[in-house]
Amino acid sequence: MKLWRVDDVMTRDVISVREDTPYRELVDLLISRRVSAVPVVDGHDRVTGVVSEADLLHKVEAAGGTSPRIFDAWRRRGDRAKAGGRTAGEVMTSPVVSAEASLSLAAAARRMQREHVKRLPVVDHQGHLIGIVTRSDLLKVHRRSDTEICGDVVSEALRDVAVRDGSAVRVTCSDGVVTLSGRVHFRSAAEQIARISRRVPGVVDVADGLTFDIDDSMLNGSERGTPFGVA
Structure with missing residues (x-):
């Protein structure tokens, strides 16, 4: 990005x-x-x-x-x-x-x-x-196209986050508003995707509709907002 x-x-x-x-x-x-x-x-x-x-x-x-x-x-x-x-x-x-x-x-x-x-x-x-x-x-x-913004979200927010498969998360963008939908394994992964998406240049807001299987925020050895295996 x-x-x-x-x-x-x-x-x-x-x-x-x-x-x-x-x-x-x-x-x-x-x-x-x-x-x-x-x-x-x-x-x-x-x-x-x-x-x-x-x-x-x-x-x-x-x-x-x-x-x-x-x-x-x-x-x-x-x-x-x-x-x-x-x-x-x-x-x-x-x-x-x-x-x-x-x-x-x-x-x-x-x-x-x-x-x-x-x-x-x-x-x-x-x-x-x-x-x-x-x-x-x-x-x-904020004059960047929705296509450019969407591409950055996919390449940056999803690149290093542990998701179950390539179709687990769907990203769309309209007038600079990014909509995230789908399911990931860990809560921390969902939070990180949304957090990185908000930092993409040109993003007006993020509608976070991601769900998760496991709430790992209270597990030992896992910090809130950081999925396992992600630095």
């Missing part, structure tokens, strides 16, 4: 700007290219920040009034400086939350959630910009 990584879904042709890029040019770039943010790089293409629509909107917000009460309500003191910024370096968000190309999609999604960001510049080991991955890019894994 192929583990989907950031480099499977990221955009490689990245639009970037330098720290001295003027504010008006940033606005024109985001609107004309229909993107919500751009990485900021130095002279060696190392990422130093990100300018998003949210960063640029501080100036629009400040245009409605500059009383201390309005600014004091802002969550970060830096927002006040961004409202007066003229260049990318003055309005960008820094330090950057980035990702490596080898990062799994699950790990990238967790990083976005934890850091409250909508995209991650992708950098090499020296910090050079090589791509960008957004939340919508991470969803691309």
Whole structure:
């Protein structure tokens, strides 16, 4: 089973700007290219920040009034400086939350959630910009066909699990939902099939209809979820 990584879904042709890029040019770039943010790089293409629509909107917000009460309500003191910024370096968000190309999609999604960001510049080991991955890019894994998903479930979830014969377990997939039916010898085997199936890229959910002959979860020498003979 192929583990989907950031480099499977990221955009490689990245639009970037330098720290001295003027504010008006940033606005024109985001609107004309229909993107919500751009990485900021130095002279060696190392990422130093990100300018998003949210960063640029501080100036629009400040245009409605500059009383201390309005600014004091802002969550970060830096927002006040961004409202007066003229260049990318003055309005960008820094330090950057980035990702490596080898990062799994699950790990990238967790990083976005934890850091409250909508995209991650992708950098090499020296910090050079090589791509960008957004939340919508991470969803691309769920565009896999039902046939591809079914094939992975059969080859991965059933390959190492002790079943009585090749026809004991039936796998179907519709709109990303995997349905498992049939009978296996041990309860632990049934649980492992369902568990591995849920990890297949593109699976939306698993309808587990497997039954078993022997409940081996309490037997000595057998750990729950691990069938005999399976490492």
